[in-house]
Amino acid sequence: MASQNLSFDNMKRRAKQLAREQGCKLHIALDLVAAKRGFANFKDAVHKAANQSDPIVPSFSVLLRQWWRNSKTGESGTEVLTVSLAQPATQLLKPHYLRGYFGGCDVADEGTINLHIGSYLEDNPEYAQRRLRRAARALQFMEITGLRPSRSNRCYPRSDYDNRPPIADHDQRWYHPANKKFVLSTEPYPGRADRRKSEMAEWCAKHEFEYAQIDSPSIYGHGTELYLACKAGSSINLLHMAAELAASPLAYADS
Template sequence: MSSGFSKPSTLDGIKRLAKNIKRERNIPHHLALDTAAVEAGYQNIRHAQEQLQARIAQGFKVFLTAYWAAGRAEAGRETLSIQLPKPLGDIIARHQFTAARNLGWFHLESADHLERRIDLNSQATARDVLLTAARTLHFMAATGLRPATTQKQERPMRVFDGLPGRDHQSYWFDGDTGAWVFLDEPYPHVDVEQRRAWAQQRDIRIVSAKWDGLHNPGSAVPYVFCVDETLADRLPGQLERLQASGERGWDGESASYFSQFVGPARQASGAPRRPRPMPAPRGVARNGALPYGGRGAGQSSLWRPAKRMSLETHLTIGPLLYALDHESFPGPQRRTIGRVRSTLDDWLQLEYPGDEMSSEQFNEAYYGKYREPIVARAAQLDAIRSIATKLRDGYPSCGPRDKLISLLANVETRLGKSASGKPL
């Protein structure tokens, strides 16, 4: 495809692709439109217009569900249905939910159903969370923007780390062109002129539109930044039409806490839906491991070895992980090291509660006393092997232990390839 991005799913997207095709291939505009329509999956531009207009007229129903519990006395399920101009999968991909403002806690239960698995503390909160999630879906449907999920997509927006008064930010890109949009939603106390001057110095446009935003509409003030001229010219009209459509009040379904909503897509698939995850009973060992972490409905347990590792071994491993977790360590591998470090810090506190460990010993372990970074590749590999050996000797064989050792083995493999001159 000429654009290099996902195929257009709207008439506006097809028209934008046609402009690129016309310029790249030097063909008449009507032929470029037909070519763009074919690349989008239609017979020609007329067929695309007929199909997309019919879809918009019909709309696509999407369902959003949240559970709530106020102590033991009251609990329930709330489900809201909304109409979108295109299928949910054409608006946001499964892997993008965690990066989208107001959608991060939702799980794609089926093609037309989003479910927030973890309980909220009241019916009013559950309803507000669903309406807020709906606001984000309508925003994406109206603008064609998607949440940025990769370093490549976010990299151009790192400049906003220095934006004066930066608050409640979210990162977006246009689904057709890849052009970025930075959305910042501070409260009104920020210095507007200072922010305008900051953007002007960097040739960044602030899109002016009568729109209340995604975060706390009516209180926070949305600032939409971008550098792409076409996108900057297009967004005001889209956002103002979105604002004019209004935001409805609650008109969803309230049901029993123990009921599970099954939408049309799930019914059509014929596959039974999975129940919500629940934490395992505390203190009951399974296959040499004990559960810990979340206690509420909708949360799966984390697991740790049932038998603790010696405090001395923790105090040996901790400084090594600290010394590996630094800026010059390769990014993906550093994140894995950080994950191992954080996990062992949790286990340490659970294994040695109260006065079984002094504050001095705790500070000597994973996050306290400063450690000089290990920067030589051979020394890094030696440290990783040493940590894995100490974990293998310090804990009995069980799933949680073996998972950490596997993570370290992957880091060792990737670093070994880098040391031999092969790309990571």
């Protein structure tokens, strides 16, 4: 029980700090902090802690594996990367979430994720390592935001891919299970968003959407920037989500 109390104390301290930083109510900050740790909200964390004796914020080491093969030289191998997560891989990446950055992957068990299992990745160990780091960033993004990969076009205005935002590049569709809302991430190269600010303002006004730039390394990598967009006035608070990502920048940067 002492470890549970310590975990709750840490959550409350972080929530008070976030409430001061963002000027939001404490109960909202508590829910945000709880969501970052894999719970639906703070009440959910309290409920689950009451039914277990283990710490409510466990740490899991998850091994990512990426096979590769170079068809020209005949060389092949496996690259690996270990990431620390607050929940097991089987909970974070359920079968219906194997989309987007995790399309074609296999969650072998709670501590192992095999990337792109259908065939060898035609390239070299350096490229395989970049794919591993991208997957690690995506997992961190999911834990911080509570978002999960989706195949639905409901993240676009009128559920139409042709209504992509003017800055769109490397789009990914996301779903928030707790809020039951959809979010679009898009990762353009530097300069694209600056050049199209007025077009983005018109797009937001036309479709009643809002967007936010994230002060954190992108998931896709290659020097791209990270933006999130969703329907304005929904239960998704992009500013708070952006603040959480800025407070815990995505690690595993491309070397």
